[in-house]
């Protein structure tokens with residue numbers, strides 16, 4: 001079984017690293033990218049075969065991942081259509097490219113729309129899935145299994161794909177920003193940068209694990225930390241009165257709206 005990647009930058013590269021870490025052999029993964037420099041880097045760092053020839057990868061792969069930017073999708077799909085290949089499972093992670101939009105160019109192809117996130121390179125990712133009806137039950141299971149080795153997977157109805165994308169696909173960027181805000185706040189009070197960042201990272205990591213482990217809601221956990229009249233409660237009052245939750249709601253809504261715009265283009 002050969003896995004082919006058209007595009008292997010941040011996201012495609014993270015998936016390839018995750019696959020290698022979960023036991024896939026470099027000899028069974030191939031990629032094509034835009035520039036010879038990127039192809040050389042992939043060969044040297046990941047040990048996979050990498051080219052600047054999309055057709056070669058399109059022909060050789062049993063399963064084809066599309067990991068180019070959304071703007072490159074029309075060009076890549078046109079290449080695929082003109083290659084006149086027998087349909088094979090096509091796994092696209094391009095923002096806003098719905099199954100239906102891809103099948104307008106490649107009618108009848110078994111299309112899997114996914115939305116991964118970069119922490120899957122560490123085995124802590126989230127991958128969202130939507131399968132077209134042409135994807136066989138066995139392919140569904142096998143493709144999902146590839147990603148189960150890199151974190152958690154969820155099948156999402158098309159109507160909720162954009163908001164789910166905002167939460168888990170873009171979500172790491174929002175969490176990084178929150179970590180940065182925590183660390184910067186401590187730095188502003190005189191803490192050294194490295195220590196401030198370590199404290200922020202470990203706090204977010206530990207808190208996320210507590211939510212995942214304990215059978216109580218995040219709000220209940222917050223109440224356990226914030227004794228009434230105590231210092232955490234004083235901080236929580238600021239968060240609540242500045243409507244932190246509304247800011248987060250609008251952040252996800254803006255992200256989902258952008259995904260819808262790309263889908264409509």
Ligand SMILES: NC(=O)c1ccc[n+]([C@@H]2O[C@H](COP(=O)([O-])OP(=O)(O)OC[C@H]3O[C@@H](n4cnc5c(N)ncnc54)[C@H](OP(=O)(O)O)[C@@H]3O)[C@@H](O)[C@H]2O)c1
Nearest residue numbers: 007008009010011033034035038067068069070093094095
């Ligand atoms: N980054 C994320 O966290 C994230 C999360 C979820 C989903 N995604 C999705 O993943 C996709 C890729 O995003 P990214 O962040 O990985 O982008 P990226 O880092 O810019 O990588 C894009 C890749 O596509 C290659 N490429 C560009 N034009 C090409 C062409 N004509 N033929 C073949 N390869 C070509 C680039 O090659 P060169 O390096 O040679 O230019 C590069 O390897 C997007 O559709 C995005 O919506 C990304």
